[in-house]
Amino acid sequence: MSQTALNLTAIAIFLMTMTALLGPIFNLSPTLPAIATFSLLGLATLDSFSLQGKGGTLVLDWLASFSPQHRDRIIRHEAGHFLVAHLLGIPVTGYALSAWEALQQKQPGQGGVSFDDTEVASQLAQGTISAQLLDRYCTIWMAGIAAETLVYDCAEGGTDDRQHLHTVLSSLGFSATSVELKQRFCSLQARNLLQQNWTAYEALVTAMQKRTDVAECRSLVNSLTTINN
Known part of the structure; x- marks a missing residue:
């Protein structure tokens, strides 16, 4: 069940x-x-x-969804994924902020941010993946938790993110200790990226609240990260 x-x-x-x-x-x-x-x-x-x-x-x-804080947590969680993916050069293809939006977009579960994961899927199918690409994706998977923690001091979501990271790393032969270390390292990396680009993150949260399309969100982030960096 x-x-x-x-x-x-x-x-x-x-x-x-x-x-x-x-x-x-x-x-x-x-x-x-x-x-x-x-x-x-x-x-x-x-x-x-x-x-x-x-x-x-x-x-x-x-x-x-009747809880305003619950809705806000979801948006801030997913904005963390979106921003970090964009900063690390992984194309974002869409996002859903509720189970109904996910169903409409034919996504599983309660939704989230969708990525163009062709490259990583191809490498994983061959049973190998470059260390650089692995770190990028692990950082993206931990970015939602990092965003929630920065805003609320704790994360209520992210169970699926941790499980995804654990499943991928275990399939590549990582030990339980190595998985834990990788999770902590990538959480810190995601946190640093968000803090360094906080203006862009807050703007992205506002845009996603309005359900701004992905192309406009990317343009917004580009303009702000260019200024900040």
């Missing part, structure tokens, strides 16, 4: 427990929590096996 389906199941159990406890106080029929729980469990099962978790992801993302 997907993580999203598990989340829906947890919500169903929580609702059942709460309604069972509060039912007598508000004179609610015991049938209501049972119906609600079985309905949510049924939806979770359907979503897991028929929709590959997309339905639940949309629902949970929609609920989370």
